[in-house]
Every structure is written in C-alpha cells, then in structure tokens.
Amino acid sequence: MALLRLSSRCTGISRPLSAAFSRFISTDTTPITIETSLPFTAHLCDPPSRSVESSSQELLTFFRTMALMRRMEIAADSLYKAKLIRGFCHLYDGQEAVAIGMEAAITKKDAIITAYRDHCIFLGRGGSLHEVFSELMGREDGCSKGKGGSMHFYKKESSFYGGHGIVGAQVPLGCGIAFAQKYTKDEAVTFALYGDGAANQGQLFEALNISALWDLPAILVCENNHYGMGTAEWRAAKSPSYYKRGDYVPGLKVDGMDAFAVKQACKFAKEHALKNGPIILEMDTYRYHGHSMSDPGSTYRTRDEISGVRQERDPIERIKKLVLSHDLATEKELKDMEKEIRKEVDDAIAKAKVNITVILLLAYSTFTNG
C-alpha cells in the first residue's frame, strides 16, 4: 500500500519497485507521535500541542518528497546556468518543510496561493516534474504551456492559484479566494504565502482588515527566511515579529525547518480559520540559495551562517534522523532512495528537453473564449 502511495507521488514516471521498499508495507499503519523541536509562540491564541500525530508512511513520504523537491531545485540551478532557464528563477531549497508540512495538514479543496518561489508548492499540490521542467524551459507541456515561466505555475484543479510576481499581491488575492470559499460555503480555507519582505506591504494590512471584518477563512503564512532579497529583516521591519503584525489577528510563530511543527500549525490554523476568521502563521525558515539565480546570496550574509543552518537545522536531515531513529529504513535504503530520486529528476529533465516549444497560435490567446 505504501509502495503504491509513494509511487503515485512521482506522476508520469514509472519506476521498478525496489526490494528495499517491501519492508515499508508492514509498518504502514503504525501511528507515531513526533515532538516538535521547539514550542510554538502564540499571539492572541493558545498554541497547539507540541505532540504531532503522524505515521511511518507519512515520515517516509516526507523524506522522499522533500528530497525530491531539493533535488529538483538543485537541478534547476544547473539548468539556469546552462541557459536553458531564462529570466528569473527563485529557488526554494531549505524551505521544503513548509511546503510538505502544509500539504500534510490540508486537502486539495483548501487553496494555496504564493509568490514567485513556487516550484515546490506546485509539486506539493500534485504537479509533476515534467510539468515543472517543461515550464521552466518554456515548453508546451509546461504547466502554463511555457507562457508563464518560473514565477507563474498554477494548478487550478488542486486549488493552487499561482505563482505571482508582484510582491505582496498574492495576499489580498488569497483573502479573495477565502471570500469565495465562505460565499459558496465550501468549508475550506486558503493559505496565502508571503515572505518577510512582503510582510510590510500595505495591501496586506488592507486585506487582513477586511478578512477580519468579514471573518474570512484566510490563513496568512509568512515564510520568514530573514532576507527580503538582499535586505535583512531587521533593516526592513521595525517589528520583525511577523506573527504579531496582525495586531488584532491571532498569530503563531513556527519552526519552519520542522515539517511536523508546520503540519501541526497548519492543522491548527485551518480549524481556527473555519471558526474565527483570519490567522497569521510565521514560519521561521531559511533559503540556501540567494533570492534568485542572479543573486549569489553571499553579499548580505556570511557563508558561515548558511552552512550553520544547513548543519543544525536542515529539514531533510531532521526527517532522516527521525526515519532512522524509528527504524523505518536503513542509511543505505535512504541513500538508494536519494539515488532513485536523482535519476527521476534527470529523466524528467531529459524528457522535458525534447518537448517542443509552444506554437504561435496558442501564444496569442488572451481571452477565455478566444
């Protein structure tokens, strides 16, 4: 069962089932409780418990999917340097726990909207590697048929509304989606993701005010990676306590490098939003790459800081330790899994490379009916 569920994650690519996975089927249904590494800090609400319900299947899925996301982003780096990806390319490696933890707490009826660092969120919403690499390279099989690019991935059937280039714009849009969910009585919520840079945007406060007035099921998630492009948070925000910036809106500060803390916070937030309206989640996270591929990421932060985070807080390493300590796989099995993932990503790139570029007729259609 675990095998099938794991293989359904790599859509479009079939792999031979390795013997190493047969162990996982028997431990599939075992529930496991994980303690978050840090407590939650709350503003105007009672924080959720640090004990997170999980299962061995979820632990392994977390590892596999985050490793896939990591590999995908690193491969995108190489493609960009090879000039197969053009323009802007904002990579998410380091922040994977936010994408994966959030997905684990919600359904595809709940909506997600984010800014331009969207590749991994897209994957989490059910997007395929083929769609990702095709879009990045401007090909027809891309999720936006090559017309969007890195910053404009969408997956409407999974309630993923993009992919936005203008800093902060996605927050009012997300509140609007939440408005629609309330209007149609969907019992679903919207997660509007934004960065510490966007957290100072006026439109955010305008949308939050309206969301609070109208009790919209909007969850504002600040992915605080501590740098708005090249500007450190303390230089941009008089108050970098983003979870408190909602003032009259409750907030929670979460260790964004801990996928289980993220999962717990999102579950808590969803319950809250459906009953009481908007809430802010601040995910304390980190990006290893610079702001984009044009930014080396080392002129405004030290290499020691970056390697320090990688050593102490890497989200995948944390899950790996949990998998090993719960005896769900051996080191070798995990290494084999990583090798498979590497191959999966390489295969997807090769397939995307031979995909054709979009034809001119398609390029001109701006309207729904022509």
Add this chain to the structure above:
Amino acid sequence: MTVRDALNSAIDEEMSADPKVFVMGEEVGQYQGAYKITKGLLEKYGPERVYDTPITEAGFTGIGVGAAYAGLKPVVEFMTFNFSMQAIDHIINSAAKSNYMSAGQINVPIVFRGPNGAAAGVGAQHSQCYAAWYASVPGLKVLAPYSAEDARGLLKAAIRDPDPVVFLENELLYGESFPISEEALDSSFCLPIGKAKIEREGKDVTITTFSKMVGFALKAAEKLAEEGISAEVINLRSIRPLDRATINASVRKTSRLVTVEEGFPQHGVCAEICASVVEESFSYLDAPVERIAGADVPMPYAANLERLALPQ
C-alpha cells in the same frame, strides 16, 4: 430611462440571474451608492451579495480578483476611476494577465466599474480619463457606454463575460434620460462587446468618440448639417477591443476623420484610432486626421478654465 436606472437595473437583473454575481465597493450598500447606481440592491439581496468596503482600494480590489479566480463574479465599484490607480496592479497584473500566464487555467470574470473622466469642478485629482491606460492592456476589455441602452446592454455583457472588464461610466450622464426600446428592457438584453454603433449616418466626415462626447458629436453633426456637411457619428461603445472594421469602413466612405475624447491628448484613444486609420485606410484619406481631446494640463478647478480644458 436614465443611465443611472439603466445601470441599476442591469446589475439587479444579473444578480437575480446568477447567484455568483456580487457587488463590492465603497458606500455601495447602506449608503445606496455614492452616485446611487447600486440603490436598493442591499435591501433586495442582503449583505451576503452587496459588500461595503473600507476605503482600501488595493486591498478590496485584490480580494475581488481573488474571488473571481475562485469562480465568483464580482462587480467592483471604484467611486471614481481616479481611485483605481491605487489598485491598478491588481487590475493589470492580477486580473488582466492571469488567463494568459496560466495558459487558460485561471479566468477572471470580474467587472471594474465606476465614473471615469471629468465631472464638474472636481479638480485635477478627480477628473482623469483612464480609457487609454486600460485599453492598452492585452487581457482587458474596456467599455464606455453613452445612452441608457448602451449602459444596460454593455453592463450586462460585461457581467456575463468570463474575462476582466473595465466599465467606464460618466458621472454627468447618470442623470440623463434616453428613449429605450422594449428589447433593451428585456432581462436577456445584451450588447456585443467590440462593436461600435453608428449613431448617425453621414457621408462627408466621420466623427468617432465615446461616452459623454457622443452627445456633443451628435449636436455638432446637427450644426454641420445646417452648413451642408453630413457627418457620420460613431459611438465606439468598446474601447478595447476597438471596432477597427466599423471605423475604417466609415472613413473609407467619408474620407475624413475627426476623433474626439475628453482625456489627455498624448497616447490617447484618438491616437490609436488615427494610427489604425493611417495603417488600414491611408489612401482613402483626403485630409489629415483631426484629434480633439482634453487639454494637456491637469484639470483646473475654476469653471471657465475647466471649460477651456475640455472639448466643447
């Protein structure tokens, strides 16, 4: 029927026909609308269909566009289009471009409506015409009604349209009454987007314009008729898509073109029409195209200056 009642009845009928249609804006509910266009709608449909917003255009426009992403049909009112500049990023980057950027996955069935252009003595910051600005953006439809029939037919079409529509009304036309046909009063009435209307046929000169200037053009045509000049007056109705076919066919017939608008002259709607005619009907022109537009200054307050700043 007055233009005001025409707009009100159009919104009312579309709200009645489709539960996804809702109205949002400043003072649209309890106040009955700053210009009374949404009068009675709150009482009829309730607070779940008519939303009074705080004075935060960027925020509520973004929310409206997001609601449209998720399948609702918002009718967002700007008290005047001057205030739309606070929200223009959402109109253009979030609404207009989304269908294209998502390769058709996301469509945005939203209407942005409100008074546009000069009113009477409201000064520089409250008098700008935004037709040229919005009409230059691929992904938007831009409409400008003149008569009550235009108002009804075009607004109903706009609300039904699956793509974002900028609907430019005129404050000074709201109170004006026009004859209206039985057909136009029917709840299924709709005008096509992208088709201009020939208000008056003529053979010596073509006058193209939109909104309030249509009335002026018709009066001018009367005066010209006294001098033996037969003017054809075209009411554009649709600024984007522009009905180049109708305009060019008319110019090929008359050989002369006068384009009129109230907005600033540089890079205006008139400039686009002039370019279109020069590109497509050059050999038919007997004289250079004449542009009549507002003066190239921010709108002054004093009545005599305001008169000088606008086509009369």
